[in-house]
Amino acid sequence: MNLKELLKFMFVVFCAITTIVILYIAAEILITDSLWRLSAWDLLKIEFVAFAGTLPVLILLKRENAPRTELIIRQVLHFILTGGIIAGLLIGFGWLSAGNAAFIAALYICLYSGIYAAGELRARKLAKALNERISAFHNDQNETH
Amino acid sequence: MNIVIQTPSPGEEDSVVIRVHCMTEGVIRAINLLKSPESLPVMIGEQNVLLPVKDVFYAESVDLKTFVYAEKSVYRTRLKLYELEETLSHGDFLRISKQVILNIRKIRSVAPAGDSRFQATLANGEKVIISRQYVPALKARFGL
Numbered sequence: 001m002n003l004k005e006l007l008k009f010m011f012v013v014f015c016a017i018t019t020i021v022i023l024y025i026a027a028e029i030l031i032t033d034s035l036w037r038l039s040a041w042d043l044l045k046i047e048f049v050a051f052a053g054t055l056p057v058l059i060l061l062k063r064e065n066a067p068r069t070e071l072i073i074r075q076v077l078h079f080i081l082t083g084g085i086i087a088g089l090l091i092g093f094g095w096l097s098a099g100n101a102a103f104i105a106a107l108y109i110c111l112y113s114g115i116y117a118a119g120e121l122r123a124r125k126l127a128k129a130l131n132e133r134i135s136a137f138h139n140d141q142n143e144t145h
Numbered sequence: 146m147n148i149v150i151q152t153p154s155p156g157e158e159d160s161v162v163i164r165v166h167c168m169t170e171g172v173i174r175a176i177n178l179l180k181s182p183e184s185l186p187v188m189i190g191e192q193n194v195l196l197p198v199k200d201v202f203y204a205e206s207v208d209l210k211t212f213v214y215a216e217k218s219v220y221r222t223r224l225k226l227y228e229l230e231e232t233l234s235h236g237d238f239l240r241i242s243k244q245v246i247l248n249i250r251k252i253r254s255v256a257p258a259g260d261s262r263f264q265a266t267l268a269n270g271e272k273v274i275i276s277r278q279y280v281p282a283l284k285a286r287f288g289l
Contacts, residue, residue: 005278060260065242065274071259123257126284130255130263133287141250 010057017050025095049089056081083108182232187213187220196220202267203247204229216269239286242276249286
């Protein structure tokens, strides 16, 4: 991922974290029937969580020919840091209680691995389609010669 | 399609005239083939030699030097990678990363390499990485 792509990706991650945190807090308010409402200060704190949660994306900035093992290590580090930072801040702001931490952790793992798996699946499908075209291309060349 | 081959008069320049109602993919491919050079100037030691383009697997730029890879040998060329790209763009060559242009005839298969990149295995077993920003060009070249 080059710098331009990385900045685009950081923006997407920032928006995604903001949305997820807002949805989580909204659900928490609805479920617990709390009278607590979001203030402007809370919104700023949400944006701060999103910003801090976006920073680990910088780990994904890498050399063009980085080997697959390096990519996996970076991805795992990104997973741990993003989860750790968001969870830490949410607990710090009092929005995440220890009671539902396990559920949130499971949700985070499912969401993260789901996105990763979807990407891998798309890449495999594309590789299969490309290989079919490559075979057809070689067959055409052989017939021409 | 009729194919007419005529021998030009002595002293007359070789030329190809294409008379078609529409430019089909096949005609465009034929034009590209005619436009692409048949050989590339490479160096063996300090000696300049011509390497047939069909033998080139890929070309790579390393530390501002350009290397041309054939099946089992590597040659240095004085041409810059962008110059090679311009020269070979009419043929079967495609840029696959900032440093590499690849002869797509030499690709045996591709496989995902993580982070939306692909790894191409070449006819000689060598593997090269196709960067994510050049994947759309590869897809387009194979009509995807």
